[in-house]
Amino acid sequence: MAINIRILTPDRIICSTTADEVILPGTTGQIGVLDGHATLITALDTGLLRIKLDQKWTPMILCGGFAEVDRNQVTVLVNDVEELVALDLAEVTKELEQATIAIETAETSKGRLNASIELKKAAARVQAVGYLR
Template identity: 75%
Template sequence: MSMNIRVLTPDRVICSTTADEVVLPGLTGQIGVLEGHASLITALDTGLLRLKLNEKWTPIILCGGLAEIDQNRVTVLVNDVEELTSLELSEVTQELEKATLAVESAETNKARLDAALELKKATARVEAVNYLS
């Protein structure tokens, strides 16, 4: 038996499917969800959501939000998602390096926060490419 999962943004349904396992990007680390998981509501960080169905992982890059887990149903409400279209490992690795340098060279708190968010997205892209290849 599998879990029902829905990923929603304010303006559209990203996916509505089933999964054997879900890994969420929590604020304090990854949250693994299997069938029969206890009820839970948690905040999500920018990062990689992974869905496993029939031994195959599907990655989705999330931009913050909330997740509710209840009776083998996972509902993920996010601000936005990033589409995974034609990502190349060399390209996303370069983006990760640029984002790391931007964090290190940020001079104001706002610039540091913006750079840190871009670093999280770049890290999620690299992870996504690794799952897709």
């Protein structure tokens, strides 16, 4: 039996599909969801969401939000999504290095917070490269 997944932002439906497996970027680590998963509601961190269907993974970068799992239905509510089509490993690695430098050189707490979010996005892009090949 398949899992139904919907990914929603405040202004649009990003995705509504079925999946064999879903991996969510939880605030305390990754959360894997398979058929028959227990009901749960969880906060999501900025990071890589992966949807597996027919032995193929589809990655997306989520920018914080919440997820609800109930009876093989996964609903993901997020602030924003970065849909990934093609990434260059050298380019995303350079972005990761720049984000690391930005967090180290940030002078205010707001600057560090913004740099931290960009660092998480950059790390997720590096992870996503392997799923897009």
